[in-house]
Amino acid sequence: MEKVWDCIVVGGGPAGLSAAINLRQRGKQPLVLSAGENLLRKAEQVDNYLGLPGLTGSEMMDQFLRHAHHLSVEIRTAQAGNIMPLGDTFLVNAGGEILTCRSVILACGVSKAKTVPGEEEFLGRGVSYCATCDGMLYRGQEIAVWGLGPDAPDEAAFLASIGCHVHYIAQKKPESLADGIEFLQGRVDAVEGAQTVEHVNVGDQKLPVAGVFILRASVPAGALVPGLSLTEEGFVSADSKKQTSIPGLFVAGDMCGKPLQVAKAVGDGLVAALSCAEYLDGTAQ
Ligand SMILES: Cc1cc2nc3c(=O)[nH]c(=O)nc-3n(C[C@H](O)[C@H](O)[C@H](O)COP(=O)(O)OP(=O)(O)OC[C@H]3O[C@@H](n4cnc5c(N)ncnc54)[C@H](O)[C@@H]3O)c2cc1C
Structure with missing residues (x-):
């Protein structure tokens, strides 16, 4: 039990x-x-x-x-x-x-860490803090990983390995970013959508994604x-x-x-x- x-x-x-x-x-x-x-x-x-x-x-x-x-x-x-x-x-x-x-x-x-607009609203509806917990929900879909913690490149690699199309967002490109992961320099300013996440705002860009993994150290x-x-x-x-x-x-x-x-x-x-x-x-x- x-x-x-x-x-x-x-x-x-x-x-x-x-x-x-x-x-x-x-x-x-x-x-x-x-x-x-x-x-x-x-x-x-x-x-x-x-x-x-x-x-x-x-x-x-x-x-x-x-x-x-x-x-x-x-x-x-x-x-x-x-x-x-x-x-x-x-x-x-x-x-x-x-x-x-x-x-x-x-x-x-x-x-x-402070949350960004939309983060708490969409928690469980496209926002996740854990790749191993929720990754399978996004197989075959576009997702963003906002890499703020030291383990984020590994978590992004895991998401790519299970078939997610990963956009890795960070101020600096990690040395160890796995093949096939797209790097986007910047930070997530907001998470937006309707019932679920539809895109994240990175500077002027609206990146269409079904989910965003916000991977902070805490x-x-x-x-x-x-x-x-x-x-x-x-x-x-x-x-x-x-x-x-x-x-x-x-x-x-x-x-x-x-x-x-x-x-x-x-x-x-x-x-x-x-x-x-x-x-x-x-x-x-
Ligand atoms: C450089 C420095 C010098 C300091 N000097 C002094 C001093 O001289 N005297 C003094 O009294 N105080 C000092 N402090 C402050 C003191 O360290 C803190 O007040 C004290 O550590 C607070 O204890 P805490 O248990 O609340 O938090 P923390 O010590 O911060 O411990 C929190 C722990 O929780 C973990 N954690 C966070 N989120 C999660 C999560 N989601 N899941 C699992 N684990 C998690 C963290 O990794 C961390 O190990 C100093 C701090 C620093 C940084």
Whole structure:
């Protein structure tokens, strides 16, 4: 039978790992999805985290990961695409694999990406963030790939290999673009259509396509979970218990606002985990 996780924690930074270890300490089974390199690893020295002065960001992340492994937290390297609430559960697209869980904690850090006009409107109707999940829907059709993340050329190659006619849009042509893929320099300014996507606007050009794969290193919060309330600054809105506008979906760390600091992210992770555990126990008030 398909496994139903107690909680899927999206993001393996300080907030996500703090949430995961606190869920474990409450006897819950979380799965952490981590899309890859963590920003904190870029910090040369972190001097403002209580009790651990002078560590590099990378050393600090290693300590956090050791703690998570010690508590048997399961961590998978995968990017969460869209997250859909479905009754008492959530379906989470983890790099093409659909996982089921009873609750979600978002801890994706700050997304520098803003959505473009039409992107959220046409999500699931021509806009996709995952080539392996949705590629087969566009076999034999013209599609655009907007390559913003490091894996985008590979995803474009996959789409071409299954028979999609791929137009690769980026500011700079990747060295490794597969044969048969058309390169178009620029950026997607808007996605337009009627019931489904009909074209993307790239500068003055309207490129007719049945679908567009927007492949960023991180997915903007509003696009990750359609219908999620955001603040004016683009952070995810949450109450003091880190509950978002969607029951069973919590948020922690940089994703829910300032200060953008490790200590706050770790504290948020704790609060989100405790609220989530209460929710799972059916005692949320
Ligand atoms: C150069 C630098 C120096 C810094 N120095 C300090 C300092 O000295 N002191 C301090 O307190 N703070 C410092 N910070 C800030 C600190 O790193 C952040 O506040 C902290 O990492 C936030 O933790 P987080 O878990 O919320 O997000 P992040 O650490 O950003 O972690 C989010 C994780 O989620 C992953 N992710 C994103 N989207 C998805 C998805 N869709 N699916 C799966 N995974 C996803 C990302 O890959 C990332 O690993 C520094 C940051 C930088 C960049």
